[in-house]
Amino acid sequence: MMIPATHLLLIESNPADAKLIKDALRDDGTAFMVEWVTSLADALKHLAQNSIEVILLDLALPDGKGLDVFDKVIAAAPDALILVLSAASDDKLMRAAMKRGAHDYFAKGHIDAHWLPRALKYILERKVSRIALHESDERFRAMSDASPLGIFVSDAQGNCIYTNAAYHTISGQTLEETLGTNWTSAIHPDDRLQAISEWGDAVRCQTPFIAEVRFLRKDKSVIWTRLNAAAIRTGGEGKKSQGFVQIVEDISDRKSIEMILRLSEETVFEQQERAQVTLNSIGDGVLTTNLAGKVSYLNRVAETMTGWTLKDALGLPLEKVFTLIDAETRKTPENPIARALTADTTVKLPTNCLLVRRDGTESPIEDSIAPIHNRDNQVTGAVIVFHDVSETRAMAQKMLHMAQHDFLTGLANRALLTERLTRAVGLAQRKKKQVALLFIDLDNFKLVNDTLGHAVGDKLLQSVAKRMTDVVRATDTVCRQGGDEFVVLLTEIAQRQDAAQVAEKLITAFAAPHTIHECELDVTLSIGVSIYPDDGNDVESLFQHADAAMYCAKTYGRNNYQFYRADISPSNPCPIARSG
Known part of the structure; x- marks a missing residue:
């Protein structure tokens, strides 16, 4: 079964630049179906009549220039991935386009047949991952709304970022009315100061907060509630609170x-x-x-x-x-x-x-x-x-587990991984150890979904999760970030070679096919590795550098691993790589 080609609209008035791009994409086979127009008017006409997945847009056209061109194109194709073509002097304009919704921008001088199609495919795969994460979040909210207990989640300042259906029934407020309000706003004024005082004691002593208070509902009626609250904390020194989750129970009877x-x-x-x-x-x-x-x-x-x-x-x-x-x-x-x-x-x-x-x-x-x-x-x-x-x-334990684990595989999600990585970095700093982050992408997973369906794809992801977990230590963490992307956290390693050995074990483990519904499916791994403290002193830089190294491994031929190096950058994403 052939994978349908991605429909791409090239909006470029310069024939030489257009030819360079079309040739680069044509050399990749049938992955992209390219349509070329030279003016804004032709582009808008084409978008009105056709479904386009990717747009390569030059902001200097005969009948329009700059951000006005971008605004008209994104209005005509709000669901498409728009990537702006830039000249060396266009950095300020490109950044402005990114703020308005552009997904990325490419420098014309760095476009070639090896890099461009792979970069486009990688961007499309990341979009699929984001959609999968959104769907997972929707499932979590549906299960939360099925709970008979009210749930109020706040940020570190105590201001609401989420409430479920049961909380709306208890408080008499809608989701829109609760968002941004302080956790004490629904408490009856006569009980509010006592509740705040008890909360302060619980925070200082690091004990669970339990209180029975009256709620003053939107219609001015009063009901009694039991509050159970706890902080959502990151790891590391100080255990900084990211926010709070509060369970609310109607105890009027x-x-x-x-x-x-x-x-x-x-x-x-x-x-x-x-x-x-x-x-x-x-x-x-x-x-x-x-x-x-x-x-x-x-x-x-x-x-x-x-x-x-x-x-x-x-x-x-x-x-x-x-x-x-x-x-x-x-x-x-x-x-x-x-x-x-x-x-x-x-x-x-x-x-x-x-x-x-x-x-x-x-x-x-x-x-x-x-x-x-x-x-x-x-x-x-x-x-x-x-x-x-x-x-x-x-129910509270279940909700906590759901908030920290992937719905499909049961692995840690990005939030839990971030917490554990923060704690691991702090511990490694004190013990003079190293921490490794392995960013993993499944090669050719999209082919399985497209040919055999998402049900088989989900079973394959579950098999992949188990195989990864079997390889690493019990003290390490395997995370599904979304789609076919996984991350492995290796805590307290002594040297870079320890991470290399785990990467090699993972690649070896995936040499054997996965048996799904009596079908043998082969998937390989592209792995990027970043090391604390050599490649970054904070969570964000370690993630970014492992991601960049993974992309380098993928463009270098897949089924291999690469360590992050300083010469990996957006303008030079595929330097001559060296394993280990």
């Missing part, structure tokens, strides 16, 4: 029950039947004790969660019925009832508490413990309202 339970015992007994129906209809467990810490009541949910019936538990010490342990230390925490009664205030359990059921099974819980007062405001006991948070924590 539970708060209504707590208000009922804070009535005096006399009132509770007078309304026992009504309270009993109400307490047994909610989803939270409710347990009360007297001043001596003996159990005086459990609702049906509490009976299920503790494994004790009210009949069996009545009069027993709280610690026998409501048995708690710390998930990490396996020790019993401080008696929560004693703390609530001594301070005469509502208290909460530590976030990592497990409730041990009567049969020995364990479940993570969250709760609040409040003193009960009689009509004379004297403390007569305490009430514990608790619920199982297994699903909530599992």
